[in-house]
Amino acid sequence: xxxxxxxxxxxxxxxxxxxxxxxxxxxxxxxxxxxxxxxxxxxxxxxxxxxxxxxxxxxxxxxxxxxxxxxxxxxxxxxxxxxxxxxxxxxxxxxxxxxxxxxxxxxxxxxxxxxxxxxxxxxxxxxxxxxxxxxxxxxxxxxxxxxxxxxxxxxxxxxxxxxxxxxxxxxxxxxxxxxxxxxxxxxxxxxxxxxxxxxxxxxxxxxxxxxxxxxxxxxxxxxxxxxxxxxxxxxxx
Amino acid sequence: xxxxxxxxxxxxxxxxxxxxxxxxxxxxxxxxxxxxxxxxxxxxxxxxxxxxxxxxxxxxxxxxxxxxxxxxxxxxxxxxxxxxxxxxxxxxxxxxxxxxxxxxxxxxxxxxxxxxxxxxxxxxxxxxxxxxxxxxxxxxxxxxxxxxxxxxxxxxxxxxxxxxxxxxxxxxxxxxxxxxxxxxxxxxxxxxxxxxxxxxxxxxxxxxxxxxxxxxxxxxxxxxxxxxxxxxxxxxxxxxxxxxxxxxxxxxxxxx
Amino acid sequence: xxxxxxxxxxxxxxxxxxxxxxxxxxxxxxxxxxxxxxxxxxxxxxxxxxxxxxxxxxxxxxxxxxxxxxxxxxxxxxxxxxxxxxxxxxxxxxxxxxxxxxxxxxxxxxxxxxxxxxxxxxxxxxxxxxxxxxxxxxxxxxxxxxxxxxxxxxxxxxxxxxxxxxxxxxxxxxxxxxxxxxxxxxxxxxxxxxxxxxxxxxxxxxxxxxxxxxxxxxxxxxxxxxxxxxxxxxxxxxxxxxxxxxxxxxxxxxxxxxxxxxxxxxxxxxxxxxxxxxxxxxxxxxxxxxxxxxxxxxxxxxxxxxxxxxxxxxxxxxxxxxxxxxxxxxxxxxxxxxxxxxxxxxxxxxxxxxxxxxxxxxxxxxxxxxxxxxxxxxxxxxxxxxxxxxxxxxxxxxxxxxxxxxxxxxxxxxxxxxx
Numbered sequence: 001x002x003x004x005x006x007x008x009x010x011x012x013x014x015x016x017x018x019x020x021x022x023x024x025x026x027x028x029x030x031x032x033x034x035x036x037x038x039x040x041x042x043x044x045x046x047x048x049x050x051x052x053x054x055x056x057x058x059x060x061x062x063x064x065x066x067x068x069x070x071x072x073x074x075x076x077x078x079x080x081x082x083x084x085x086x087x088x089x090x091x092x093x094x095x096x097x098x099x100x101x102x103x104x105x106x107x108x109x110x111x112x113x114x115x116x117x118x119x120x121x122x123x124x125x126x127x128x129x130x131x132x133x134x135x136x137x138x139x140x141x142x143x144x145x146x147x148x149x150x151x152x153x154x155x156x157x158x159x160x161x162x163x164x165x166x167x168x169x170x171x172x173x174x175x176x177x178x179x180x181x182x183x184x185x186x187x188x189x190x191x192x193x194x195x196x197x198x199x200x201x202x203x204x205x206x207x208x209x210x211x212x213x214x215x216x217x218x219x220x221x222x223x224x225x226x227x228x229x230x231x232x233x234x235x236x237x
Numbered sequence: 238x239x240x241x242x243x244x245x246x247x248x249x250x251x252x253x254x255x256x257x258x259x260x261x262x263x264x265x266x267x268x269x270x271x272x273x274x275x276x277x278x279x280x281x282x283x284x285x286x287x288x289x290x291x292x293x294x295x296x297x298x299x300x301x302x303x304x305x306x307x308x309x310x311x312x313x314x315x316x317x318x319x320x321x322x323x324x325x326x327x328x329x330x331x332x333x334x335x336x337x338x339x340x341x342x343x344x345x346x347x348x349x350x351x352x353x354x355x356x357x358x359x360x361x362x363x364x365x366x367x368x369x370x371x372x373x374x375x376x377x378x379x380x381x382x383x384x385x386x387x388x389x390x391x392x393x394x395x396x397x398x399x400x401x402x403x404x405x406x407x408x409x410x411x412x413x414x415x416x417x418x419x420x421x422x423x424x425x426x427x428x429x430x431x432x433x434x435x436x437x438x439x440x441x442x443x444x445x446x447x448x449x450x451x452x453x454x455x456x457x458x459x460x461x462x463x464x465x466x467x468x469x470x471x472x473x474x475x476x477x478x479x480x481x482x483x484x485x486x487x488x489x490x491x492x493x
Numbered sequence: 494x495x496x497x498x499x500x501x502x503x504x505x506x507x508x509x510x511x512x513x514x515x516x517x518x519x520x521x522x523x524x525x526x527x528x529x530x531x532x533x534x535x536x537x538x539x540x541x542x543x544x545x546x547x548x549x550x551x552x553x554x555x556x557x558x559x560x561x562x563x564x565x566x567x568x569x570x571x572x573x574x575x576x577x578x579x580x581x582x583x584x585x586x587x588x589x590x591x592x593x594x595x596x597x598x599x600x601x602x603x604x605x606x607x608x609x610x611x612x613x614x615x616x617x618x619x620x621x622x623x624x625x626x627x628x629x630x631x632x633x634x635x636x637x638x639x640x641x642x643x644x645x646x647x648x649x650x651x652x653x654x655x656x657x658x659x660x661x662x663x664x665x666x667x668x669x670x671x672x673x674x675x676x677x678x679x680x681x682x683x684x685x686x687x688x689x690x691x692x693x694x695x696x697x698x699x700x701x702x703x704x705x706x707x708x709x710x711x712x713x714x715x716x717x718x719x720x721x722x723x724x725x726x727x728x729x730x731x732x733x734x735x736x737x738x739x740x741x742x743x744x745x746x747x748x749x750x751x752x753x754x755x756x757x758x759x760x761x762x763x764x765x766x767x768x769x770x771x772x773x774x775x776x777x778x779x780x781x782x783x784x785x786x787x788x789x790x791x792x793x794x795x796x797x798x799x800x801x802x803x804x805x806x807x808x809x810x811x812x813x814x815x816x817x818x819x820x821x822x823x824x825x826x827x828x829x830x831x832x833x834x835x836x837x838x839x840x841x842x843x844x845x846x847x848x849x850x851x852x853x854x855x856x857x858x859x860x861x862x863x864x865x866x867x868x869x870x871x872x873x874x875x876x877x878x879x880x881x882x883x884x885x886x887x888x889x890x891x892x893x894x895x896x897x898x899x900x901x902x903x904x905x906x907x908x909x910x911x912x
Contacts, residue, residue, distance in 0.1 A: 011492070048316045051492040069320050077316035083309035085245070087252035092245060099241040100317050137313075150316075279818070286878055404881040408866070411873050420872050427875065436878060444749060445797065445820065445877075453874065454751060 001026050001148065001179050002047065007056035009042055016042045018203040019056070024196075026147065029170065029180040031190045033227065034200035040183050043200070044150055047181075048077055060148075073101065076141035080152040082133045084125040090136060091121035097140055111139040114165045130157050138166055142173070149173065149180045155189060167193060187224035197223065199230070206230075242314070242324060246331025247338075250303070256339050259295050263288075263343025271351040278443050281352055281360060285439055288344060288364050289432050293371040294396050300332050300375025301392040305385040312493055325376075325488045329481055333372045337365045356442045363435040369477035370431045371396070376484040380491065403430045420455045428469075431476040438469055526550030526573070534559055534567070534575075541565050549573045549596070562587040569595030572626065577601040582609035583630070590619040601630035608660060610635035611649075614642060622647060632660035633681060640669045644676060651680040653704050661686040662703065665693070673698060683709040684726065691715050699724070706731045706757075707748075710738065718743060723755070729774065731757040738764040746772045754779040755796070758786065766791060768912065776801045777819070780809070789813055792912050798824045798864070807831040815909045816840060821864040828897040834859060838906040843890075846907045857905040860896045862889035 004022040008015065016039045024030060032040050045051035047058060049065060049072065057064050060071040084093050098107075112118060115135040125133065134157045141149060151170070155163040170193055174180055184190055197214055199206040207214075211223060218226040250256055266287050274280035304311075307328070314324050345361045352360065378392040407426060411419070427433040441457055459465040523537040524530045525547060531537045535556055537547045543564045551571030558581040561567060565588075574597045577583040583598050593612060602609035611630030614620050616638040624646045627633040633649035636642055644663055653659025662678035663685045665671055671693035677700075678684040684700030687693065688711040695718040700707035707723030710716065710732040717739035723729035729745035732738055738761065745755030755774035758764075762784035769791045771777030776798040780786070782805040791814045793799035799819040802809070804827025815838045816822045822839055836852075837859075844853035863882045866873050876882050889895060 009492075045493070050312060050315045052490070070318050072316060072318040075316065077313070079309060079313060079316075081309055082313065083306070084313075085249040085307065085310060087249045088245065092248075096241065096245040097317065099245075100314070100319050140313075282878060286880075286883070290880060400880045401884070404876050404879045408873060408876060408881065411870050411875075415870050423872055423875055433875075433879070437875065440878060456875075 001061060003059040003062075004043075004046075005056055005059070007043075007046060007053045007058060009039075009046065009051060010054045016203050017046070017053070020203075020205055022198070022205060022208060024179055024181075026179050027174065027177045028196050029174040029182065029194045030196045030198055031187075031194040031223070032181055032183045032198050032200065033185075033187065033190075034206075038200040039203040040200055041152070044152060044181065044183065048072065048075065048150065073144075074147045076144060076146035076149045078137045078141035078149075078151045078154055080156065082137035084133070084136070086124065086126035088125050089122050090117055090125070090128075093125065093136060094121075094140070094143070097143070101144055106145070108142050108145045109139075111135075111142050111165070111169055114169075115139060115162065131159055131162065134158050135162060142169060147178055149178060151180065151182045153184055154182060155184070155186065163189075187227055188222070191223045194223070197227075199227065242319075242327025243330040243334065246328060247335045250332060250335035251338065253303075253335075255295075255299055256335065259291075259299075259336075260339040260343040262291070263340065264347065266291075267344045267347035271347055278445070281348075281356060281439070281443060282445070284344070284348070285360065285436065288360070289367070289436055290400060292340060292364055292367050293400060293432060296336055296368045296371035297375040297378070297392045297396050298389060299336065300372045301379050301389050302385075303332060304328070304376065304379040305388060308493075315493060321489045322485055325485045329372065329376060329485075332375075333369050336368050336372060340364050340368055356439070359442055360439055363439060363473075366473045366477065367431060367435055370473065370480075373477045373479075373481040373484075377480040380484040380487045399430055399432050404433065407433075424456060424459055428472050431473055434469060434472060520544035520546065522546045522548060524548050524550065525554075526552055538563060538565070538567075557581045558585060559583065560585045560587060561591055561593070564588045564590040566592040567594070567596075568592070569597075569625075572597050574599060577609070577611070577630070579603060582607070582613055584612045586612065586614045586617055586620055589617050591617065592621045592623065593625060594621075594623045595625065597626040597628060598630065599628040601632070603631050604658060604660075608632055608635065608664075610660070610664070613637075614639045617642070621645070627662075630660075632664050633662040633678065635660075635664045635666075636668050636671065637666040638668070639665075639671075641671075642668070643672045643674065645672070645674040647676045649676060649678045649681070653680055653682060656682050656704055659704065661709070662700070665690045668693065672696070679703065683707075684723070685709065687711065687713040687716065689713060694718065695721055697721065701725050703727070707745075709733075710735050714738075717741070722746070723748065725749075726753075728753055728757050729755040731759070732761055732764070733757075733759040735760075736762050736764070740764070740766045740769060742768050744770045744772070745774055745777070746770070748774040750775060754801075758783050761786060765789075770794070771796055771799070776824070779803075780806050782806065784808055786810075787812070790910065790912055791815075792817070793822070794818055797821065799859075801825070802832065803827070809833075810835075812836050813906075813910055814838070815912055816859070817909065821861055823859040823900065824864045824868055825860060825897075825900070826868045834900070834902040836904050836906060837902055838909045839902065840909075842905050842907075844905065851907050853905040853907055857902045858890070858893060858896055858900060859902060860900040861886050862895045865896055 002024045004020055007017055007020045009017040034040055042051055046053055057066060065071050117139060154166055170180060194211055196210050198208045214226050215221060218229045220226040220229055267284055270283045271280045274283060344364060348357045348360055374395055375392055379388050382388045427437060437456055438460060441460055460469050523541055523545060525534050525537045529550055533556055534549055534554055538561060541547055541563055546566045549569045551573050553574050555576045555578060575583050577600045579600045580602050583601050598611040601611050610632035611627040612622055613635040618640045620642040622634055622644045627647060627649040629651050634644055649662045651659055659682050661683040662681035663673055665687050667689040669691045673685060673695040675697040679702045681703050682705050684703045684707045685695055686709045690713040693716045698721045701724035703726045705727045707726040708718060708730040712734050714736045720742040722744045725747045729748040748755050753775040755771040756778045758780040760782040764786050766788045767790055771793045773795045777793045777796040777800055779801045781803040784807055786809045788811045793814060794817045796819045799816050799822040801824040809832040811834045813836045817840045839857050839859055842853055842857045844855040847854055862885050
């Protein structure tokens with residue numbers, strides 16, 4: 001579904017992505033992990049079209065995404081930190097995004113309902129707590145039942161209950177055959193969610209493999225342990 | 238589709254406290270100016286000074302602050318299926334229309350109330366134009382640097398340049414070339430500063446223009462005619478459009 | 494003595510009394526008009542002798558140039574019209590003690606070498622021109638080499654557009670002891686013109702909408718003009734190359750335009766301005782090369798420049814005036830100032846009065862730095878009302894550096910004088 005071919009990105013002298021190649025298919029839930037500054041966010045932004053690759057290209061359903069914007073109809077994005085215009089109410093934010101998407105009746109309001117956002121529809125974004133803002137972001141990203149979901153640190157800032165609701169939703173959508181990207185530092189949390197892991201280091205993809213395969217090669221039973229194992233190996237070498 | 242963004246931004250900004258304060262400030266200043274000055278012309282002149290000072294400042298700085306504060310929101314918009322150009326244009330139209338409405342409510346209403354004839358309309362029109370121009374310049378400042386403090390610094394400098402330094406430069410040039418017939422050149426030079434353009438344009442409408450002497454007469458010959466007025470209007474429009482179009486081009490090719 | 498029908502004749506008190514005088518002196522009265530004794534004024538003049546009265550009845554008299562060369566009273570009844578057909582000087586007075594009253598004099602000849610006028614007085618004394626209406630003449634009333642004449646209660650109007658194609662309303666050349674009283678003059682080159690006119694007075698005239706000056710003095714010493722109104726002229730009054738002129742109670746208003754002034758003083762000395770009002774003129778007073786002028790208790794209100802005092806002026810005393818709402822109170826082109834400004838009220842004064850003597854405790858500098866800049870560099874007026882100018886003026890008020898030190902009112906008033 002998403003194919004990344006030879007993508008490189010430079011910010012001035014700094015090379016953030018080095019010749020990245022990647023293919024992702026529907027039904028995969030991919031954890032994108034790696035140390036700070038490894039290029040995770042840049043890669044996501046490349047897929048979303050916020051950052052334009054220096055070279056290489058990205059294909060979405062076989063079509064090159066550069067100079068296109070309509071493909072984003074099929075992507076739901078939840079940013080790490082959501083900020084909205086101060087004086088807009090929750091209702092208005094939803095209305096606006098719906099307006100932009102020209103969405104019809106078919107909306108997935110499951111999260112909106114679970115988070116009880118409708119009850120505080122008139123509250124202004126300025127007055128909301130960080131957690132509530134994240135709930136809004138999460139609800140928005142799932143609202144249009146997109147085929148691809150990109151979630152940047154989705155559970156950071158959410159209270160345990162809300163985080164649990166979100167995780168359940170992610171699992172459900174995975175089972176619905178959606179392609180989901182998650183970046184997170186909480187590896188333990190990802191265990192039950194993801195099917196594949198991408199480890200990035202210094203702008204390169206170290207590996208991209210199913211979780212089961214990873215656990216097998218490293219002889220561990222959890223994602224966290226597997227990753228630590230690999231990083232330790234690196235250190236020894 | 239950008240109209241949709243504009244609509245939401247517009248209502249967001251109208252509720253903004255700074256914009257409300259700005260509207261109130263303009264209203265208080267204009268009502269008091271007109272009730273103190275018994276001579277309508279004098280009132281127009283005093284108000285002109287106030288407008289040419291505050292409107293550019295508020296427009297450019299508010300735009301810069303608003304855009305910097307909206308950077309995450311702009312990212313979210315970017316992840317939506319919408320063209321970048323439309324997002325930027327929507328933001329511009331939203332900011333411009335809301336600040337223009339603030340100006341019209343704050344200063345325009347008292348002007349309509351106290352100033353008869355075309356002068357009032359020209360004053361309001363110039364105020365709206367100046368708003369558009371400095372919102373546009375604000376967009377340019379914001380796109381030039383990612384750093385909020387630096388961006389606001391640049392916008393303050395730009396405001397200072399157009400309201401003070403430019404005129405200082407003009408004064409300097411006038412004395413440097415005092416021995417040459419530079420009046421006609423000055424018509425061109427003043428077109429390089431939208432604030433001067435607006436100020437001279439309005440003074441030409443008032444009878445104090447007789448005091449402008451020979452230079453004023455040259456200006457009147459030029460801007461007093463229909464053709465000159467159109468040129469002046471087009472120049473102001475260019476001042477509003479060009480900085481924005483440059484910033485839009487940069488925004489489209491920018492990594493966010 | 495021709496017999497005339499009663500009615501209108503005896504009903505006219507003025508005529509009756511004149512007639513009475515005529516009887517006493519043995520003078521005669523001649524009637525001119527359709528149905529009266531004589532058909533033309535020329536005939537009547539021919540028939541009359543010194544001291545006679547000619548009564549001209551209402552009607553239209555197109556007699557070319559009428560020359561009045563006898564000392565008679567020429568009186569119009571019901572405003573008879575004397576028409577010059579734009580070819581002739583209408584009425585030429587060439588005798589002493591003539592009275593001309595009650596005529597509408599119109600359409601004199603246009604510009605030619607001999608300056609044709611509606612009514613022109615040549616080398617005569619004690620001529621009185623009273624209560625006439627002069628309409629669209631080249632010169633209205635023209636006096637030359639004449640003394641002790643009175644020009645009173647006339648309405649003088651013309652429709653000139655260019656200075657070259659129209660003469661003056663009341664033109665006086667080499668005259669003495671004139672009284673120009675209560676005339677209304679519009680649309681001429683200069684409303685009233687004095688050249689080499691001595692010991693004369695202009696009183697209660699209204700001179701408005703003239704192309705050049707409302708009142709123009711050249712080489713005319715020892716004159717006075719009092720309680721006149723000069724409105725919307727190219728310049729209100731120009732007084733040039735003259736000594737000892739008194740200017741009291743006049744109003745100079747709306748003389749507004751590129752080079753307009755309320756009062757232009759050029760090469761004047763020993764003159765006195767008292768209790769005049771200068772309102773909404775581009776410059777209230779423009780003075781150049783003046784000497785020993787006293788300007789006292791005048792009002793300067795809403796002018797572009799209250800006064801423009803060129804460096805060539807000296808020993809002027811500007812005392813106890815009110816300066817209110819002028820864009821610039823004072824302008825000058827130089828720094829050498831031998832004039833004094835004392836005890837004036839300046840509405841721009843921001844000082845204080847701690848000892849409550851109604852005099853500001855800090856001196857006032859009426860010359861703003863911007864007005865100095867503009868004087869040196871007129872195009873700088875382009876920056877009028879700009880932020881930088883406000884800033885310059887403010888800082889100059891605090892620390893004077895560019896404006897001349899001696900341009901100063903040491904005893905500025907806190908309140909306007911009740912003028």
